[in-house]
Structures are given as structure tokens and as C-alpha cells.
Amino acid sequence: MDRLTVQSPAKLNLVLDVVAKRPDGFHELRTIFERISLSDQITLRRKNNNKITITCNHPQVPTGPSNLVYKAAKLLANDFSITEGLDINIIKNIPVAAGLAGGSSNAAAVLAGLNRLWRLGLRPQELAEYAARLGSDITFFLYNTSFALGTGRGELIQPLALKTKLWHVLVTPRVKMLTQDIFTRLKLNLTNKKDNVNILLPFLRKGDMLRLAGALSNDLEPAILSLRPDFIYIKKKLLDAGAIGVCFSGSGPSVFALAESQKHALSIRAQFDKRFTQVFVISTL
Numbered sequence: 001m002d003r004l005t006v007q008s009p010a011k012l013n014l015v016l017d018v019v020a021k022r023p024d025g026f027h028e029l030r031t032i033f034e035r036i037s038l039s040d041q042i043t044l045r046r047k048n049n050n051k052i053t054i055t056c057n058h059p060q061v062p063t064g065p066s067n068l069v070y071k072a073a074k075l076l077a078n079d080f081s082i083t084e085g086l087d088i089n090i091i092k093n094i095p096v097a098a099g100l101a102g103g104s105s106n107a108a109a110v111l112a113g114l115n116r117l118w119r120l121g122l123r124p125q126e127l128a129e130y131a132a133r134l135g136s137d138i139t140f141f142l143y144n145t146s147f148a149l150g151t152g153r154g155e156l157i158q159p160l161a162l163k164t165k166l167w168h169v170l171v172t173p174r175v176k177m178l179t180q181d182i183f184t185r186l187k188l189n190l191t192n193k194k195d196n197v198n199i200l201l202p203f204l205r206k207g208d209m210l211r212l213a214g215a216l217s218n219d220l221e222p223a224i225l226s227l228r229p230d231f232i233y234i235k236k237k238l239l240d241a242g243a244i245g246v247c248f249s250g251s252g253p254s255v256f257a258l259a260e261s262q263k264h265a266l267s268i269r270a271q272f273d274k275r276f277t278q279v280f281v282i283s284t285l
């Protein structure tokens with residue numbers, strides 16, 4: 001096998017509770033991840049040189065060593081003494097620095113892809129250890145699950161066996177928001193100390209859309225709005241357009257709405273002006 005093409009989907013956070021600041025500087029989180037039907041496509045090609053090269057159709061994605069997929073490939077190449085070259089092509093559909101973990105998903109796809117292409121024989125637990133070394137959101141994407149509970153920095157994953165399929169409208173302003181900037185602005189004492197994960201889970205399990213809509217929450221919202229107070233407008237506009245619930249994903253600025261059906265989601269999307277924001281109709285993957 002000389003080449004391999006894999007899909008690399010984005011995520012939403014239906015709940016994001018920040019529980020505490022840890023001595024290592026990271027925050028302790030409790031989050032519910034949802035894998036969504038918005039994906040990048042990654043092709044890995046073995047090369048006869050000794051270089052790792054990256055090509056990407058999106059101008060804001062770095063193609064050098066700072067790309068997470070480069071770090072993922074380099075880590076495995078070093079540990080397994082792989083000297084052959086590799087070309088990684090990323091077709092980027094997931095908005096960049098938008099709270100959708102596109103880079104993390106790409107890194108997970110490359111770890112799992114190279115395990116096959118280079119026949120490394122890594123077991124799921126070993127792949128998860130590599131993922132956790134590279135970042136907090138990567139491990140989730142190694143699991144073939146629609147929903148999962150994430151704890152620790154977000155890297156400890158408990159897949160949730162749920163049959164629920166959700167429809168969303170995703171609105172992403174054309175503005176980059178860096179996760180680190182948002183955590184820096186977070187005032188922990190102001191965050192909600194309710195157990196939002198356990199409040200939401202029964203509604204997600206039952207597919208009780210109205211209560212689920214009311215239970216969406218993100219502790220990073222005050223920090224996101226302190227940087228961009230105008231983004232409250234996106235939530236308001238989605239609600240005015242008929243969404244049953246709205247929430248920021250991750251560290252923003254993406255906002256997602258919960259819709260009752262695909263048809264409902266399409267009718268909400270029709271009310272957005274796509275010159276200023278990217279608007280997607282997506283579902284649970």
C-alpha cells in the first residue's frame with residue numbers, strides 16, 4: 001500500500017464544563033463531544049525521499065513543522081525509525097481556529113492512517129497515548145463513536161453508546177480565535193458549577209430535543225464574549241430564525257444551533273447572509 005485517503009471530521013461540544021485550573025497550567029474539563037458531518041480529507045503518500053511534506057488548499061494552514069499532522073508523523077517516524085518520505089495532502093473544509101478541532105482531528109487521522117500505511121501494529125491504547133502527547137482534543141477522534149464524555153484536559157475519553165442523531169446549523173464567523181487566548185480570559189470563579197454533563201446526558205439519551213436544547217452549555221462563553229461581545233448577535237439571530245437551542249463550540253467563535261430536523265435546519269440556514277459568516281447544515285456522524 002503506497003497511499004491512503006481518510007476522512008477527518010470536526011466536533012462540537014454539547015457541554016463544556018471547566019472544573020478547575022490544574023497545577024500544570026491546563027484546565028480540568030468535563031465535556032460531551034459530538035462528531036459531526038463536516039470533514040477534511042487527508043491523503044497520505046509514501047515517498048522515496050526522506051522528507052515529510054504537507055500540502056493544503058487553505059492559506060491559513062501551516063505547511064511546515066508547526067502543523068499538527070507534521071508533529072504526529074514525526075513522532076511516529078522517530079519512534080519507529082522510519083526513514084522513508086511522506087507527503088500529506090489536506091483538503092480543508094473545516095474552518096480553522098474555530099472551536100471545531102480541525103487540526104486535532106487531522107492529527108488523529110494521520111496517527112491512525114500511518115499505523116496502517118507503515119504497518120506499525122499499534123493498539124488503540126498505544127495510539128491514544130501518542131494522541132495525548134500531541135494535544136488535548138486528539139484522542140476523541142481515534143474512537144469510532146458519535147458521542148463521548150471527555151475528562152482530564154479532554155484527552156480521557158469514554159465513548160457513549162447512543163443512537164441519537166442531531167441536526168444543526170453551524171455558524172462560523174470569518175475570524176480566528178485561539179484557544180489559548182480564550183483560556184487566558186477565563187475567570188474561573190464566574191463559571192457555572194452545575195454538573196452540566198449529567199444534566200444533559202439523559203436528554204441526549206432519550207432524544208428529548210427540547211430539553212436537550214435547554215441543557216447545551218459552554219463555560220468558555222463569557223471569555224469568548226469578553227473578546228467579541230458582538231458575537232452574542234449570532235446566538236440571537238439563530239434563535240430568531242427558529243433554532244430550539246444555541247451554544248458556542250469549544251473556544252469559539254463557532255456557534256451551533258439545535259434543529260428539529262434537516263428541513264428545519266435548512267430553513268434556519270436560509271436566513272443567514274453568507275458574506276459575513278460561513279453557515280453549514282450538519283448532523284451527527
Ligand code: ATP
Nearest residue numbers: 067068096097098099100101102103104106137179
Ligand atoms: P482546538 O479546539 O483543538 O483548539 P480549533 O478548531 O480551535 O481547535 P484548529 O483549526 O485546530 O483550531 O487550528 C488552531 C491553529 O492550529 C490554527 O491557527 C493553525 O495555524 C494551527 N494548525 C496546525 N495544524 C493545523 C491543521 N492540520 N489544520 C488546521 N490548523 C492547524
